[in-house]
Amino acid sequence: MYNQKNILETIEMIDKQHLDVRTITMGISLLDCCRSDPKAACQKIYDKIARLAQDLVRTGEDIEAEFGIPIVNKRISVTPIALVAGASDTEDYVPFAQALDKARAATGVDFIGGFSALVQKGMTAADRRLLQSIPEALASTELVCSSVNVGSTRAGINMDAVALMGLIVKKAAALTADQGGLGCAKLVVFCNAVEDNPFMAGAFHGVGEGDCTINVGVSGPGVVHHALQRVKGAPFDVVAETIKKTAFQITRMGQLVAQEASARLGVPFGIVDLSLAPTPAVGDSVARILEEMGLEACGTHGTTAALALLNDAVKKGGVMASGHVGGLSGAFIPVSEDEGMIAAARRGTLTIDKLEAMTCVCSVGLDMIAVPGDTSAETISAIIADEAAVGMVNSKTTAVRIIPVPGAKVGDTMEMGGLLGSAPVMPVHPESAADFIRRCGRIPAPLQSLKN
Amino acid sequence: MRAIVTVIGRDQVGIIGGVCTRLASYNVNILDISQTVLQGNFTMMMVVEAGQANLEFGELTRQMADYGAERGLTIRVQRENIFDAMHKI
Numbered sequence: 050m051y052n053q054k055n056i057l058e059t060i061e062m063i064d065k066q067h068l069d070v071r072t073i074t075m076g077i078s079l080l081d082c083c084r085s086d087p088k089a090a091c092q093k094i095y096d097k098i099a100r101l102a103q104d105l106v107r108t109g110e111d112i113e114a115e116f117g118i119p120i121v122n123k124r125i126s127v128t129p130i131a132l133v134a135g136a137s138d139t140e141d142y143v144p145f146a147q148a149l150d151k152a153r154a155a156t157g158v159d160f161i162g163g164f165s166a167l168v169q170k171g172m173t174a175a176d177r178r179l180l181q182s183i184p185e186a187l188a189s190t191e192l193v194c195s196s197v198n199v200g201s202t203r204a205g206i207n208m209d210a211v212a213l214m215g216l217i218v219k220k221a222a223a224l225t226a227d228q229g230g231l232g233c234a235k236l237v238v239f240c241n242a243v244e245d246n247p248f249m250a251g252a253f254h255g256v257g258e259g260d261c262t263i264n265v266g267v268s269g270p271g272v273v274h275h276a277l278q279r280v281k282g283a284p285f286d287v288v289a290e291t292i293k294k295t296a297f298q299i300t301r302m303g304q305l306v307a308q309e310a311s312a313r314l315g316v317p318f319g320i321v322d323l324s325l326a327p328t329p330a331v332g333d334s335v336a337r338i339l340e341e342m343g344l345e346a347c348g349t350h351g352t353t354a355a356l357a358l359l360n361d362a363v364k365k366g367g368v369m370a371s372g373h374v375g376g377l378s379g380a381f382i383p384v385s386e387d388e389g390m391i392a393a394a395r396r397g398t399l400t401i402d403k404l405e406a407m408t409c410v411c412s413v414g415l416d417m418i419a420v421p422g423d424t425s426a427e428t429i430s431a432i433i434a435d436e437a438a439v440g441m442v443n444s445k446t447t448a449v450r451i452i453p454v455p456g457a458k459v460g461d462t463m464e465m466g467g468l469l470g471s472a473p474v475m476p477v478h479p480e481s482a483a484d485f486i487r488r489c490g491r492i493p494a495p496l497q498s499l500k501n
Numbered sequence: 502m503r504a505i506v507t508v509i510g511r512d513q514v515g516i517i518g519g520v521c522t523r524l525a526s527y528n529v530n531i532l533d534i535s536q537t538v539l540q541g542n543f544t545m546m547m548v549v550e551a552g553q554a555n556l557e558f559g560e561l562t563r564q565m566a567d568y569g570a571e572r573g574l575t576i577r578v579q580r581e582n583i584f585d586a587m588h589k590i
Binding site for chain 1: 505507509535537544546558559562563577578579580582583584586587588
């Protein structure tokens with residue numbers, strides 16, 4: 050007989066502590082969809098996605114019902130479109146985004162990602178065309194996500210691309226001004242982007258991947274928070290152990306779902322992403338975990354150390370629970386998607402500068418941050434450059450997903466609804482970095498020895 | 502296919518009988534039962550064999566949940582692998 054306590058514990062995690070599988074993401078290679086006729090390429094893209102992912106949503110729902118685990122999103126990631134569209138005789142890549150959106154609607158998934166380009170060292174003509182198509186692609190599609198990798202530890206930072214991305218972010222906001230600049234919530238600028246990330250908006254299916262894979266992203270900040278409430282005042286050794294044990298359980302659930310989905314869909318299992326992904330719901334916050342460790346508010350002194358411990362313990366606990374770990378794997382700190390972060394940003398404790406420091410020790414980067422609408426393109430580029438530098442030097446993935454909300458001032462709130470939550474508009478430094486950004490060129494790759 | 506049925510809610514006359522009858526009508530065999538009252542809440546757990554059930558597993562979970570909802574009970578039917586995965590190394 051099963052241990053009653055264990056059964057009730059699992060049920061309580063799901064019912065009261067928001068335990069869920071955040072996403073089952075099917076990665077699909079579109080490399081065989083290259084055609085010189087752009088219309089033929091788009092048709093091929095649509096057909097391939099619609100065929101491979103036709104059972105994804107139903108399979109997710111079946112697993113959800115049978116195991117009693119909520120699976121919040123079913124998603125698709127595809128080969129970076131710049132690599133596919135580059136073969137077509139066209140200047141305009143927006144139809145490719147529309148083909149993705151059409152395939153998304155046909156399959157019923159929540160998001161599709163991969164309107165992307167990898168330009169860490171240089172830009173091909175196709176990469177440049179893709180970048181220039183991003184604002185309109187985001188404005189004219191509903192749930193297509195875009196990402197651009199502008200730097201890596203091995204290549205350095207492509208400052209031409211960084212300068213361009215500042216302008217693109219601004220334009221994406223302007224074209225979706227009637228929705229508060231929502232287009233920017235679907236656009237991520239990476240350094241050291243990973244090829245098997247199941248999380249949006251940065252998911253794409255890397256060229257080193259197979260034809261089709263299943264990747265799963267777990268969640269569970271609420272479960273970790275709840276577990277820490279039971280060890281109030283205990284030393285950090287106990288805190289780390291508690292997080293590890295909880296992360297193990299969460300990941301085992303993700304691994305089970307990934308294996309089931311893979312077997313039922315007849316698609317190889319790729320990875321489980323061990324991320325702690327918050328939602329705007331009360332009780333599902335990463336910030337509240339940090340506060341539970343003894344901080345009055347997330348963002349105060351001590352936050353970076355608390356986050357470093359959390360991030361490391363999540364990985365240590367999760368690694369043993371899964372056959373293959375990958376993706377972003379770490380604690381996410383998206384401001385608008387985390388109830389505790391929203392509160393800390395509103396009270397002014399959590400600032401962009403502190404968030405930048407936090408990204409040195411956790412997964413990803415400056416995520417879902419709203420800034421005033423009059424923030425200049427150069428300032429946004431400079432924020433991207435800073436974050437890319439953190440990733441480049443520390444050999445980790447960093448990213449920027451920033452929304453210059455048209456017409457908004459510091460203190461306003463941008464409501465996005467759903468998992469995207471609501472973003473308090475945060476201040477940026479008023480001093481200009483325009484001359485810095487205008488230099489363009491490349492920041493050389495950093496030394497990998499003499500590490501201090 | 503083995504599954505765990507959990508029944509949680511206000512204690513009342515005939516819970517066990519009702520749930521068992523219902524499961525039998527779907528040709529679900531009960532392998533083990535344990536039951537307790539925790540802080541006024543009736544809590545029952547069953548290990549069942551649902552491999553020969555006369556309806557799909559998803560439908561079984563919905564039917565049992567609906568049956569529970571009519572009586573103020575939360576009834577879940579979950580495949581046992583989930584508990585194995587989370588609590589056994």
